[in-house]
Amino acid sequence: MTDTQTISVTVNGETASAAVPVRQNLVDFLRNTLGLTGSHVGCEHGVCGACTLEVDGAMVRGCLMLAVQADGAKVTTIEGYGDRAAALRAAFIDRNALQCGYCTPGMLASALEYVEGGGGADRAAIREHLSGNYCRCTGYQSIVDAVCDVIEGESS
Amino acid sequence: MKAAEFLYERPASVAEALALLADEDRDATPLAGGQSLMPMMNFRLAQPGTLVDLSALEDLRGITLSDGMVRIGAMTRYVELVRSGVVADHAPLLAMALPHIAHAAVRNRGTIGGSVALADPAAEMPALLLALDAQITVQSAEGTTTHGATDFFLGMYETALEEGELVSEIAIPVAAPTDRFAFYELARRHGDYAMAGVAVARRDNAHRVAFFSISDRALRAFDAEEVLDKGGSVIDAVAALAELPYSGDLNAAIPTKKHLSGVVLTRALEAL
Ligand SMILES: Cc1cc2nc3c(=O)[nH]c(=O)nc-3n(C[C@H](O)[C@H](O)[C@H](O)COP(=O)(O)OP(=O)(O)OC[C@H]3O[C@@H](n4cnc5c(N)ncnc54)[C@H](O)[C@@H]3O)c2cc1C
Ligand code: FES
Ligand code: FES
Numbered sequence: 001m002t003d004t005q006t007i008s009v010t011v012n013g014e015t016a017s018a019a020v021p022v023r024q025n026l027v028d029f030l031r032n033t034l035g036l037t038g039s040h041v042g043c044e045h046g047v048c049g050a051c052t053l054e055v056d057g058a059m060v061r062g063c064l065m066l067a068v069q070a071d072g073a074k075v076t077t078i079e080g081y082g083d084r085a086a087a088l089r090a091a092f093i094d095r096n097a098l099q100c101g102y103c104t105p106g107m108l109a110s111a112l113e114y115v116e117g118g119g120g121a122d123r124a125a126i127r128e129h130l131s132g133n134y135c136r137c138t139g140y141q142s143i144v145d146a147v148c149d150v151i152e153g154e155s156s
Numbered sequence: 157m158k159a160a161e162f163l164y165e166r167p168a169s170v171a172e173a174l175a176l177l178a179d180e181d182r183d184a185t186p187l188a189g190g191q192s193l194m195p196m197m198n199f200r201l202a203q204p205g206t207l208v209d210l211s212a213l214e215d216l217r218g219i220t221l222s223d224g225m226v227r228i229g230a231m232t233r234y235v236e237l238v239r240s241g242v243v244a245d246h247a248p249l250l251a252m253a254l255p256h257i258a259h260a261a262v263r264n265r266g267t268i269g270g271s272v273a274l275a276d277p278a279a280e281m282p283a284l285l286l287a288l289d290a291q292i293t294v295q296s297a298e299g300t301t302t303h304g305a306t307d308f309f310l311g312m313y314e315t316a317l318e319e320g321e322l323v324s325e326i327a328i329p330v331a332a333p334t335d336r337f338a339f340y341e342l343a344r345r346h347g348d349y350a351m352a353g354v355a356v357a358r359r360d361n362a363h364r365v366a367f368f369s370i371s372d373r374a375l376r377a378f379d380a381e382e383v384l385d386k387g388g389s390v391i392d393a394v395a396a397l398a399e400l401p402y403s404g405d406l407n408a409a410i411p412t413k414k415h416l417s418g419v420v421l422t423r424a425l426e427a428l
Pocket of ligand 2: 041042043049050051061063064
């Protein structure tokens with residue numbers, strides 16, 4: 001018998017109610033039940049950062065949170081960043097900061113938290129903040145370039 | 157890699173949580189930030205019957221200053237410690253170490269109580285609490301007990317915590333202006349678990365030296381402390397590490413751990 005509970009969660013500004021199996025993690029709920037497949041799943045143990053998304057204003061691992069724990073919370077995924085991430089999106093494209101794009105939703109989420117938190121164009125600090133996100137393609141250089149561009153662009 | 161079935165409860169009070177944990181039929185396990193327990197459940201290394209989510213227990217959160225102690229509720233998240241002026245001013249050793257503990261997204265949910273209860277031999281917090289002579293308060297349906305950090309961490313993932321008990325508070329003596337602290341760790345990637353690390357505190361010429369990631373638990377290096385208390389050199393202090401109960405892990409065998417413990421201690425003492 002699967003234990004289920006009914007949750008009500010605001011995802012990208014829209015409220016959704018659903019009965020979820022309590023063992024289901026948040027990212028599976030978003031992908032499988034709500035069809036929001038922007039958040040990716042890599043390792044399911046918190047190491048790769050592909051599932052990083054925003055819950056109540058903080059970036060978290062979507063694979064290490066249960067959907068039932070999001071009851072009453074505000075979740076924002078890559079589909080819902082809108083204008084907030086416009087500069088980062090453009091900089092990622094300009095700098096070729098993605099190849100396959102698998103890590104990109106999580107990278108953008110982490111980068112957005114850094115930029116919105118007032119982080120400086122300090123490569124070491126940016127690397128530290130993004131250290132929990134694996135990219136298997138670009139070697140990070142261009143990702144850090146993109147984040148720097150956004151910060152320098154905004155401060156000038 | 158999905159967790160096995162379990163029942164889920166989110167109690168609204170500590171008393172309710174303790175009652176759930178005391179109910180033997182439930183095979184209940186507390187869930188704090190989930191940053192270690194969820195991976196363990198996904199790997200099926202842990203298969204609790206009931207998860208008791210502590211996230212609604214506001215009583216277990218917060219950072220206060222009283223009776224010469226920085227008091228930190230068990231459910232206080234790492235990110236709150238990072239942002240805390242009280243921690244920066246009165247527990248500077250924690251402030252030094254926090255950026256090395258996991259990654260930003262993990263620090264947004266991981267809690268100090270979860271780290272203390274888990275007692276991962278590679279985690280920073282147990283060693284920090286040993287170096288700081290911290291006290292750990294534990295609650296059960298029967299009452300409240302306080303342990304000194306040195307008596308709390310007993311082995312690999314093993315603490316003085318008993319079935320049905322919750323870590324409720326961690327208390328750290330306020331740092332005096334003359335106290336000196338140092339922290340150093342070697343990790344492959346920033347934020348990953350270290351291959352070896354050390355926390356050092358010097359108060360009134362008494363040293364406390366605590367290592368992590370070199371043994372099956374966080375441990376104090378009593379012989380090295382004695383050398384330093386007597387004004388011995390860094391080289392002598394490093395030599396005094398030889399008898400520690402080292403153990404290897406996936407990253408490094410015992411000879412490497414021995415070598416790295418000397419490296420981290422040297423670097424920490426140079427910064428003291
Ligand atoms: C990618 C990654 C990297 C990490 N790197 C590091 C690192 O470098 N250093 C480090 O120290 N940690 C690291 N962590 C672990 C993370 O910081 C831990 O999750 C945290 O320390 C444990 O806290 P939690 O609140 O998440 O506990 P949970 O995962 O919720 O719980 C851990 C254990 O403690 C028990 N428990 C929790 N709270 C209590 C309580 N109040 N009373 C009694 N029992 C309790 C639970 O039942 C469980 O057995 C990393 C994690 C990830 C995913
Ligand atoms: S899928 Fe969540 S961190 Fe890898
Ligand atoms: S772009 Fe391919 S993993 Fe980062």
